[in-house]
Each structure stands twice: as structure tokens, then as C-alpha cells.
Amino acid sequence: MRRLTPNPEFPWLETQARVTSCKYDFGEGRALAFGIPTSKHFLITFSYYAHGKTYTGEFTSRTYLEQGKTFNITYNPLAPQQNNRAANIPDTKTPLFAIGIIGSVILSLVWFAMMRGCH
Structure with missing residues (x-):
């Protein structure tokens, strides 16, 4: 803030x-x-x-x-x-939460892409 x-x-x-x-x-x-x-x-x-x-x-x-x-x-x-x-008071809870969600989605996509390439 x-x-x-x-x-x-x-x-x-x-x-x-x-x-x-x-x-x-x-x-x-x-x-x-x-x-x-x-x-x-x-x-x-x-x-x-x-x-x-x-x-x-x-x-x-x-x-x-x-x-x-x-x-x-x-x-x-x-x-x-x-x-x-x-x-x-810095309002950091929302940005950190958003970064965590986005990072989770990106890691999931990378994982699925690697698993798909193994076939």
C-alpha cells in the first residue's frame, strides 16, 4: 500500500x-x-x-x-x-497469494507437458 x-x-x-x-x-x-x-x-x-x-x-x-x-x-x-x-501497512497478502496460484498453475502445466512427452 x-x-x-x-x-x-x-x-x-x-x-x-x-x-x-x-x-x-x-x-x-x-x-x-x-x-x-x-x-x-x-x-x-x-x-x-x-x-x-x-x-x-x-x-x-x-x-x-x-x-x-x-x-x-x-x-x-x-x-x-x-x-x-x-x-x-503493506498489503502483501493478496499479491503473494496470486503469485502462489500462478506459480502452481505454471508448474502443473510444465509437469503435464513433461509427462506427455514421455509416451
């Missing part, structure tokens, strides 16, 4: 976010996905108040953040659900 950046025409606003949970992320299958483990282990969930509503987001971190801790974030005033922290 691409990291969102503020538009110079509409500067993003700063506010305080509060950690609502911090869980250790075992990286379900990341070690199996081409043997590339991730160095970010904690999944941080947070909330912030903007334009009369509460919004939530999550990001990964190498360090543990205590529940209730506050930190600064910036958000898009035109779309307050967009913020500079929640966009840094």
Missing part, C-alpha cells in the same frame, strides 16, 4: 492519536512467503478525533507502544479517515 502524502494545496492537520491496542504480530506465514521475514513485529491500533468523529487506524512497529499512549499524526481535512500513519 502506498504511503499517503499531504497535498500542498490542502495541508493536512495535526492531532493527537491514542493507542487502543498493541499486539505482537507473529507474521502468519511471512517466513514461508519466499523466506523473507519482516522486522516489524507489533500491530498498533489507534484512534483519533477529527471533525466531530472518532477514526481508527493501525500500523506496524518494531517497538511496543503502551495502550493509552498518545502520539502526533496528521490527517487529510478533506477525508479525515486518511492519516499519515495507517497507510504504512
